[in-house]
Amino acid sequence: EAGVVQSPRYKIIEKKQPVAFWCNPISGHNTLYWYRQNLGQGPELLIRYENEEAVDDSQLPKDRFSAERLKGVDSTLKIQPAELGDSAVYLCASSLSLAGGSTDTQYFGPGTRLTVL
Amino acid sequence: AQSVTQLDSHVSVSEGTPVLLRCNYSSSYSPSLFWYVQHPNKGLQLLLKYTSAATLVKGINGFEAEFKKSETSFHLTKPSAHMSDAAEYFCVVSRPTSGTYKYIFGTGTRLKVLA
Numbered sequence: 001e002a003g004v005v006q007s008p009r010y011k012i013i014e015k016k017q018p019v020a021f022w023c024n025p026i027s028g029h030n031t032l033y034w035y036r037q038n039l040g041q042g043p044e045l046l047i048r049y050e051n052e053e054a055v056d057d058s059q060l061p062k063d064r065f066s067a068e069r070l071k072g073v074d075s076t077l078k079i080q081p082a083e084l085g086d087s088a089v090y091l092c093a094s095s096l097s098l099a100g101g102s103t104d105t106q107y108f109g110p111g112t113r114l115t116v117l
Numbered sequence: 118a119q120s121v122t123q124l125d126s127h128v129s130v131s132e133g134t135p136v137l138l139r140c141n142y143s144s145s146y147s148p149s150l151f152w153y154v155q156h157p158n159k160g161l162q163l164l165l166k167y168t169s170a171a172t173l174v175k176g177i178n179g180f181e182a183e184f185k186k187s188e189t190s191f192h193l194t195k196p197s198a199h200m201s202d203a204a205e206y207f208c209v210v211s212r213p214t215s216g217t218y219k220y221i222f223g224t225g226t227r228l229k230v231l232a
Contacts, residue, residue, distance in 0.1 A: 004160065040126075042207050042222025043161070056215060091160070103149045103168040103211070106220060110162040 002026070002107035006092050014113045018080035021112045025073070030108030032069055033106060034077050035091040043091050049075065085098075087116045119144045119212035121191075123223035131231045136180075136195040138226045140208035143189065149211040149218070150191045152182055155225075156204045164206075167191060178202070203230045 005024040013019050025032050031050050035043035045064070048056040051072035060067065064083070069075040079086055093106040124139040142148055147169050153161040165176025172184045182193045191208060208223040 009158075042209075042224055043220075044222070047221055048219070055217070063196065093161075099162065103166065104218065105151075105163055106155075106163075108161045110158065113224070 003058070004092055004094055004107055006090075006112055008112055009110060010113050010115075012117065013082055014117050016081040018078065019082050019114060020076055020078045021090050021092075021114075023075045023077070023092030024110060025092070026050075026107055029094035029096050029107070030072070031095045031097065031104075032075050033091065033093040033095075034067060034075070037089040037091055037111070039088070046077070061078055082116045084116050087114055089113050092105035119148060119210045120221055121150075121208045121210045121223040123208050124228050125226050126224065127227045127229065129229040129231060130198045132182065132200055133197050136193070136198045136202065138182065138193040138206050138228065140191045140193065140223060141189050142191060142199075142210050145208060147186075150182075150184065151209040151211070151220070152176065152180070152191075152193050152202050153207045153209060155207065161207065164193070176208075198228075198230045200230050203228055212223075 007022050017092045033048050034046040037043040047060045047067050049069045052078050067077045089111040091111045092109045095104045097104050120143045122141045137188050150167040152164040154164050155161045160177045165174045167174050167184045175178050180195050205225045207225050209220050210231045212221050
């Protein structure tokens with residue numbers, strides 16, 4: 001079974017440019033997460049979807065970040081315009097349960113490493 | 118609020134010697150705890166998870182962790198390190214929020230295995 005797929009794996013852009021990341025979760029997983037991982041830190045949640053509904057976007061910087069999950073499967077995370085401080089690894093994860101329980105396991109993709117120059 | 122503290126940012130061991138990666142948690146109730154491993158340029162992989170069924174949890178690749186409520190610890194161990202164990206390890210607590218749960222990650226421990 002395929003795991004969580006992300007693309008691109010690497011992206012280098014100039015500041016003020018837009019950028020988008022794509023994620024395809026594990027088949028059948030209802031819940032999808034986007035995380036940002038800064039260098040030397042653990043991942044931090046940006047947004048969580050249950051099917052196509054964003055149920056926790058409290059940590060998403062909404063002035064420049066947006067996300068969508070059309071049809072409750074694939075998801076796209078966009079930054080416009082990018083700033084130097086956005087350089088990080090953006091991770092996508094998925095899990096099976098809706099309204100996840102405390103023991104739900106999240107499965108992570110390889111991430112997209114963004115460098116903003 | 119629930120959180121985890123990984124006590125060592127870097128750990129070096131020789132191949133064939135035991136591994137100990139330390140994690141302390143803070144929780145107002147019995148938490149769910151996880152250990153993930155992250156190899157360079159790869160996604161996070163679940164090693165094991167504690168769900169209150171048993172305090173000693175066995176995971177993949179020979180790793181195990183023991184939940185000690187009295188010490189609020191969930192340290193990760195392996196009897197004999199292998200070169201392929203070199204990676205970043207994250208301790209995670211599952212925290213209730215808005216009717217569901219979210220992962221709170223520690224800052225990670227980078228394990229180096231010396232030949």
